[in-house]
Amino acid sequence: MRCLVTGGAGFIGSHVAEALVRRGDEVVVLDNFSTGSQDNLRDIPTLEVVKGDVRDSVLVAALARGTKAIFHLAAEVGNLKSLRDPGLDASVNILGTINVLRCAVDCVVKKVVYSSSAAIFGEARFLPVDESHPTQPESFYAVSKLAGEKYALSFARLFPIETVCLRYFNVYGPRQGHSEYASVIPIFAERLSKGLPPVIYGDGEQTRDFVSVHDIAAANVLAADSSFSGEVFNIGSGVRTSVNRLNEVMQASMCVRLAPFHAPPRAGEVRHSLADISKAGRMLGYAPSVSMEGGIAELVSWLREGS
Numbered sequence: 001m002r003c004l005v006t007g008g009a010g011f012i013g014s015h016v017a018e019a020l021v022r023r024g025d026e027v028v029v030l031d032n033f034s035t036g037s038q039d040n041l042r043d044i045p046t047l048e049v050v051k052g053d054v055r056d057s058v059l060v061a062a063l064a065r066g067t068k069a070i071f072h073l074a075a076e077v078g079n080l081k082s083l084r085d086p087g088l089d090a091s092v093n094i095l096g097t098i099n100v101l102r103c104a105v106d107c108v109v110k111k112v113v114y115s116s117s118a119a120i121f122g123e124a125r126f127l128p129v130d131e132s133h134p135t136q137p138e139s140f141y142a143v144s145k146l147a148g149e150k151y152a153l154s155f156a157r158l159f160p161i162e163t164v165c166l167r168y169f170n171v172y173g174p175r176q177g178h179s180e181y182a183s184v185i186p187i188f189a190e191r192l193s194k195g196l197p198p199v200i201y202g203d204g205e206q207t208r209d210f211v212s213v214h215d216i217a218a219a220n221v222l223a224a225d226s227s228f229s230g231e232v233f234n235i236g237s238g239v240r241t242s243v244n245r246l247n248e249v250m251q252a253s254m255c256v257r258l259a260p261f262h263a264p265p266r267a268g269e270v271r272h273s274l275a276d277i278s279k280a281g282r283m284l285g286y287a288p289s290v291s292m293e294g295g296i297a298e299l300v301s302w303l304r305e306g307s
């Protein structure tokens with residue numbers, strides 16, 4: 001099967017591209033390399049890589065022609081980043097998604113798998129968070145990811161195209177970038193590897209659903225292969241881990257012992273998050289296969305190999 005992976009040079013997209021190549025698909029990656037890198041693709045053979053923008057309708061149509069599925073991951077990613085530049089966030093995440101969907105329809109692509117985010121839910125009103133949980137986006141990023149979902153679902157209703165939206169919880173694993181916008185695992189890893197104490201905001205008892213990037217890649221493949229359309233699925237591990245527990249697991253794996261530094265809680269951060277993954281299990285056959293300890297051990301050995 002010929003597939004297009006937008007954002008395929010990024011953290012998650014490179015793993016989706018790799019999973020598709022490994023099972024024998026012909027894969028084209030489209031990426032503007034704003035945060036992605038060639039390094040992320042160096043271990044993946046037989047990839048066609050095109051540098052370009054998801055908002056470029058001529059380019060996306062040219063790449064979509066003849067493909068069976070588009071995995072749409074290209075995005076401006078991050079809550080804080082979106083607060084600094086909401087226009088860019090909306091342009092790439094909303095207009096870019098509309099462009100991908102329009103090109104997919106015009107080029108008779110069978111399916112688009114859209115990468116959404118648990119950020120669309122905001123503070124959880126109940127746990128675990130299932131697909132019917134109310135959405136209350138608390139950043140421009142979350143607004144744009146929700147808008148992308150709505151467009152993907154509307155396209156499936158209005159045009160002859162199948163779309164599926166996957167709402168990822170807290171994804172981690174090899175190739176995850178470290179920047180001022182990074183999430184807690186790469187930030188902890190960076191500090192611990194330099195012998196610096198991890199900074200924990202608040203009491204550390206806030207919880208997250210950390211899910212390995214390998215399970216996210218597997219969910220993408222399952223979604224593309226399924227016959228479902230117009231559906232959203234929560235994709236997490238189904239396990240709730242506190243930031244304090246994460247710190248313990250990471251320190252044990254990295255063989256360090258450093259007392260954490262507690263900073264005041266950060267405004268706008270949700271207290272608890274946990275995915276109900278039963279719908280994805282029932283309909284897609286999704287079953288997370290990587291434990292927190294196993295996933296962190298893999299991340300640590302990747303870091304030790306020099307990333």
Ligand SMILES: NC(=O)c1ccc[n+]([C@@H]2O[C@H](COP(=O)([O-])OP(=O)(O)OC[C@H]3O[C@@H](n4cnc5c(N)ncnc54)[C@H](O)[C@@H]3O)[C@@H](O)[C@H]2O)c1
Pocket residue numbers: 006007008009010011012013030031032033034035036037052053054055072073074075076077092096115116117118145167168169170171172177183
């Ligand atoms: N990392 C997470 O925990 C997480 C959680 C929920 C959802 N997501 C979603 O998963 C997807 C991938 O995120 P990621 O964590 O791998 O981030 P990432 O920044 O590593 O990947 C995004 C990729 O898109 C590319 N890109 C950005 N703008 C582009 C444009 N205009 N045209 C072409 N390419 C462009 C970047 O260069 C990068 O390679 C995103 O859609 C994001 O919203 C990520």
